[in-house]
Amino acid sequence: MDEKEQLDHVRERVIETIANNMNLYGVTDSIGRLYGMLYFQNHPMTLDEMKEELGMSKTSMSTSIRHLLELKMVEKVWKKGTRKDLYKAEEDWHQTFIDLFTIKWRSGISMNISAMSRAIAELEKIIESEDLGEEVRTAAKTDIEKMNAALQYYEWLNRLVDSFESGKIFDFIPKENNKE
Amino acid sequence: MDEKEQLDHVRERVIETIANNMNLYGVTDSIGRLYGMLYFQNHPMTLDEMKEELGMSKTSMSTSIRHLLELKMVEKVWKKGTRKDLYKAEEDWHQTFIDLFTIKWRSGISMNISAMSRAIAELEKIIESEDLGEEVRTAAKTDIEKMNAALQYYEWLNRLVDSFESGKIFDFIPKENNKE
DNA sequence: CAGTACGTTCAGTTTATTCTGTACGTACAT
DNA sequence: ATGTACGTACAGAATAAACTGAACGTACTG
Numbered sequence: 001m002d003e004k005e006q007l008d009h010v011r012e013r014v015i016e017t018i019a020n021n022m023n024l025y026g027v028t029d030s031i032g033r034l035y036g037m038l039y040f041q042n043h044p045m046t047l048d049e050m051k052e053e054l055g056m057s058k059t060s061m062s063t064s065i066r067h068l069l070e071l072k073m074v075e076k077v078w079k080k081g082t083r084k085d086l087y088k089a090e091e092d093w094h095q096t097f098i099d100l101f102t103i104k105w106r107s108g109i110s111m112n113i114s115a116m117s118r119a120i121a122e123l124e125k126i127i128e129s130e131d132l133g134e135e136v137r138t139a140a141k142t143d144i145e146k147m148n149a150a151l152q153y154y155e156w157l158n159r160l161v162d163s164f165e166s167g168k169i170f171d172f173i174p175k176e177n178n179k180e
Numbered sequence: 181m182d183e184k185e186q187l188d189h190v191r192e193r194v195i196e197t198i199a200n201n202m203n204l205y206g207v208t209d210s211i212g213r214l215y216g217m218l219y220f221q222n223h224p225m226t227l228d229e230m231k232e233e234l235g236m237s238k239t240s241m242s243t244s245i246r247h248l249l250e251l252k253m254v255e256k257v258w259k260k261g262t263r264k265d266l267y268k269a270e271e272d273w274h275q276t277f278i279d280l281f282t283i284k285w286r287s288g289i290s291m292n293i294s295a296m297s298r299a300i301a302e303l304e305k306i307i308e309s310e311d312l313g314e315e316v317r318t319a320a321k322t323d324i325e326k327m328n329a330a331l332q333y334y335e336w337l338n339r340l341v342d343s344f345e346s347g348k349i350f351d352f353i354p355k356e357n358n359k360e
Numbered sequence: 361c362a363g364t365a366c367g368t369t370c371a372g373t374t375t376a377t378t379c380t381g382t383a384c385g386t387a388c389a390t
Numbered sequence: 391a392t393g394t395a396c397g398t399a400c401a402g403a404a405t406a407a408a409c410t411g412a413a414c415g416t417a418c419t420g
Contacts, residue, residue, distance in 0.1 A: 003306050004316050010299045010306075011323060017295040018330075021288045026206060028408075042322060047367075057410050062368060083366060083418065091326075093333035108201045115197040119190050126183050126190075136184050142222060143191060146271075150198075152355065153273035160353050172352040173340050175332065208378075227397075237380050242398060263388070263396060 011040055025100055027071070030056070031064045035073055035089055044077040044086035072099040094175060098164045109158050116151045120144055191220055205280055207251070210236070211244045215253055215269055224257040224266035252279040274355060278344045289338050296331045300324055 018039070019032030027035075037053060038045060045053075050061045065087055068074035073096050077086040090096050123140045126132070163169045198219070199212030207215075217233060218225060225233075230241045245267055248254035253276050257266040270276050303320045306312070343349045 003309055003312055006306055007303070007316060007320055007323070010302050014295060014299045014327065017292055021292050024206070024284055024288050026204070030408080040323060040326060042319075059368075059411075060409055063409090066368095085367075091329070093330060094336060097333070097337070104204055108204050112197055112201050115194060119194045122190050123187070126186055129183055132183055136187060139222075140187055143187070143220060146220060147194065149271070150273060153277070155357060156274060156353060156355055157277070159357065160349075163353060169340075169352075172349075173336060173343060175336055177335060177339060210378080239381075239398075240379060243379090246398090265397075 015040065025071075026104065027067075030054075030060070031067055034061070034064050035068055038074060038087065038089035039091070041089075044079070044088040046082075046084040046086055048084070050087075071103060072096065094170075098167075098169075101161055102165050105157070105161055109154050109161065113151065113154045113158070116147045116154070120147050120151075123147075195220065205251075206284065207247070210234075210240070211247055214241070214244050215248055218254060218267065218269035219271070221269075224259070224268040226262075226264040226266055228264070230267075251283060252276070274350075278347075278349075281341055282345050285337070285341055289334050289341065293331065293334045293338070296327050296334070300327050300331075303327075 015033060015036035018036040019029050022032035022035065023029065034050060034054060037050070047058055047061045047065065050056075050065075051058045054061070065074060069076070069087075073090050074087050075090060077088050079086055090099075123144050127137055127140050127144075163172070195213060195216035198216040199209050202212035202215065203209065214230060214234060217230070227238055227241045227245065230236075230245075231238045234241070245254060249256070249267075253270050254267050255270060257268050259266055270279075303324050307317055307320050307324075343352070
């Protein structure tokens with residue numbers, strides 16, 4: 001068997017594994033495959049080249065790349081002389097991981113925090129009502145407790161994401177493992 | 181307006197927010213809603229009660245609960261006297277977060293690590309071939325480099341998940357925030 | 361000013377996922 | 391044993407997501 005073929009075959013298998021893994025990040029297989037392909041390509045690619053390489057429509061390449069751009073897994077590259085847009089894969093996966101978390105989680109967290117806070121305030125107002133059945137008051141109180149617990153969690157999560165974003169997480173879990 | 185209604189309304193809104201957020205964890209809306217509902221219910225529930233409460237089929241409840249069980253977001257509760265299965269929501273969200281990560285990521289990580297390792301070994305074997313075009317050799321070498329970088333990332337991720345699973349992450353990011 | 365080479369929007373189609381109702385198996389009760 | 395109450399497998403229907411090709415807008419080219 002030809003070595004070039006072997007090489008391609010190994011590459012493809014690895015790309016498939018990467019794509020598969022990227023499901024965990026909330027990314028579809030085909031977008032994952034696109035990323036994997038770009039990662040092993042040693043030069044930025046145009047949409048047409050991607051389309052060619054993956055045998056998919058240009059539309060798909062366009063939307064997939066946009067998706068990857070939003071997640072900062074891919075960046076646009078400028079090259080004079082060509083009118084086509086060029087894209088390359090972000091190579092630092094630690095950074096990719098962090099960006100992904102930051103982008104996807106941050107807004108969700110803050111939405112939850114504000115929703116919980118608002119809800120707690122409303123429940124506290126309800127509790128103040130004079131004419132209130134005892135069982136309703138108890139229910140409101142336990143709800144408030146649960147929401148406070150949730151709030152505490154979201155704030156913890158926020159601090160976790162902070163430590164990702166600032167890179168401080170690497171003080172705690174270093175990129176290089178010295179231990180073994 | 182009746183206070184009981186208000187209470188229910190607030191609760192529902194919060195549940196909706198939670199469900200929405202759980203998308204980030206790779207869980208569908210309706211499963212998220214089921215979890216949220218269970219979280220605010222102050223007693224374990226049967227499948228029939230859930231079905232009633234959410235207005236969905238019992239089949240859905242059964243499969244959704246199984247899903248939540250797998251993620252350890254819900255646990256089965258025993259109560260003598262009834263033949264029905266009872267389920268309650270895991271209340272500690274920090275723990276839930278950790279379990280989720282551990283369960284969903286661990287296997288993916290190790291699959292990737294082994295896939296990468298195997299691929300690297302194969303490429304190194306290819307490089308050893310005497311009759312090998314120079315450009316193929318170079319390509320193989322850069323691929324190996326990229327795979328090594330990926331490997332380093334996965335090992336980092338594994339150590340991160342370790343710190344979640346062991347609870348050591350809380351030494352670094354404490355559950356209670358003392359700072360502000 | 362055409363003319364061409366791009367990327368992207370949009371509507372329709374295909375494919376995958378979620379949801380439901382019926383049917384089934386098991387375990388307990390009588 | 392017979393009946394009943396439960397959870398779940400399974401197949402089909404409803405819903406959502408991914409993918410495509412044609413049409414469009416923009417920007418560069420001659």
